[in-house]
């Protein structure tokens with residue numbers, strides 16, 4: 001509590017002023033493993049060089065090797081995704097307010113000092129874009145062509161959204177809670193980015209308004225000074241630079257809820273490529289996934305005992321088991337699960353196998369505590385959401 005308060009005060013004291021332009025560019029290029037996968041590696045303010053998808057709005061992917069550095073993703077390596085190009089280059093945390101309005105008994109205008117006076121909560125949680133891995137979709141789909149670096153794991157500190165809602169007092173007509181940041185569209189015809197949660201989700205124990213990320217102020221590009229954290233859910237709901245919390249007496253029908261970020265309402269949320277006219281639902285909890293982090297696809301390994309390391313995570317039930325295959329998924333061996341940082345965090349794992357010379361297909365498969373398991377066949381949907389197929393790595397052992 002004391003500690004968290006100190007972090008908050010550090011965050012409140014620093015007013016970030018940043019020209020949202022890369023400091024360096026073009027020095028290096030990385031090729032992601034799909035068509036048009038060429039990415040310059042550039043450093044934006046408060047960021048180390050990351051893979052540039054678009055400069056305006058900034059969309060930056062984390063180089064995958066970063067995930068081998070530890071369970072937490074460093075703030076300066078954390079991926080960035082914005083929808084609208086009008087992003088403040090300076091936010092003064094001392095004057096920033098969160099307006100709580102709508103179907104409430106008392107409208108509030110909360111300063112960060114007000115938040116500091118409330119009970120603190122803290123946990124590690126994975127922030128993953130719904131479209132993470134979209135570039136690997138087959139057949140290919142439109143949208144930001146991410147490989148698998150549109151995710152990260154951080155320690156978040158803040159207050160319960162529920163405590164804020166309680167302070168405002170909900171009217172009986174309350175149905176959803178809508179969130180809005182300081183960013184906006186360039187053209188008035190573009191719908192502003194707003195996301196909503198059903199009341200039951202918004203009132204859950206662990207949905208947070210966060211003011212610290214890995215014990216430091218949030219980087220501006222990750223939502224300084226405050227953002228919403230909906231642990232276990234895809235980060236489209238994790239609204240950055242949170243400025244408005246509006247309690248709705250209806251189901252939100254704004255563009256970002258009604259038309260975008262929806263998945264097929266079918267078993268497995270999958271459809272046959274090219275299908276149209278199927279019912280959809282808003283995207284929600286993350287699927288179970290796992291990755292190798294200590295080498296990439298196409299790596300060359302030494303023959304003999306080889307230790308493989310990686311990460312796994314799901315939508316909040318936690319990781320029950322991780323298995324490694326060195327024969328393309330025919331046989332599997334159990335990996336050792338490393339320290340448990342909670343059900344919303346990356347779980348590190350390791351496994352040692354006997355590498356026999358030749359071309360080998362390594363594969364990693366995670367099972368979550370809720371019984372969900374990764375499968376060899378990828379589902380498909382028109383927006384390339386929910387990727388969680390078993391990832392395979394073709395390696396040469398010599």
Ligand SMILES: Nc1nc2c(c(=O)[nH]1)N[C@H]1C(S)=C(S)[C@@H](COP(=O)(O)O)O[C@H]1N2
Pocket residue numbers: 078079080081082083084127128129130180181182183193221222223235236237238239240241
């Ligand atoms: N205000 C605001 N919040 C936002 C968005 C946005 O465009 N504006 N994009 C969302 C989406 S789709 C993603 S993937 C995450 C990305 O979080 P990050 O940039 O901190 O990695 O922010 C979410 N929150």
Ligand SMILES: [Mo]
Pocket residue numbers: 081128129130131235236
């Ligand atoms: Mo996203």
